[in-house]
Amino acid sequence: MKYDEMLDRGLSETPDIQGSSERFAVPDADVRQEGNVTVFENFQQVCRDLGRDEDHLMKFLQNELGTSGHIDESGRARLTGDFNARRIDEALAAYSEEYVLCPECGLPDTVLDREQGALILRCEACGARSSTSG
Template sequence: MEYDSMLDRAIEETPEIDGTSERFEVPDPEVRQEGNTTVFENFQAVCRRLDREPDHVMQFLQNDVGTSGHIDESGRARLTGAFDAARIGNGIDEYVEQYVLCPECGLPDTRLEREQGAIIRRCEACGARSPVEN
């Protein structure tokens, strides 16, 4: 009987999951050139949708496109160099693949955790835990 009550409690505490990654859409990057700088206007909206820290996303983008940059006081990403929306979008897609989507179930319901110096992607939908490459 104790098992049944524990099972009931586990089911009650399990979050409702849609069961499809189709509900996960990242906004297309809105970029414009400002001299020799690419301004990623909707950077904060993209980070909110990914449910990731802007600094982490920015660091990945800088490495991906091979440039330096910063987040300005308005929350926009400013990357040194000229990059079109497609190039920034490809970088965001790679970030999603590496840090957001669960490799087991394909859902975006993941959290990044540090464990013994490594970054682990923990899925809240299926419970999978997988290391991510730094």
């Protein structure tokens, strides 16, 4: 068998991972106003869906939205200011792009590791490693 034939055969038998990222959808935020505070009701569930630490996501939201906030005893994020669900969803999409989805294969099968003080996004699907800004 010639090289080109073997290459064609190998490519035709290789599974296509391109469409696999469709199984991941950035979760929608469930928010409500309470005075001048925005309460992110499903914050803990969003953290679980993204597979990320609550404190890490909270710090990102504070920076992205330019506000202060905290996680209350019920696990809800309380953000100072009036933020609608669309604005929170945009911040979650930015977080997912930076800290959840692999920049190489686009899959969400990643973990955050600290190496020599730097935060590294390591993909368990393709093995790619990339530095993040956080």
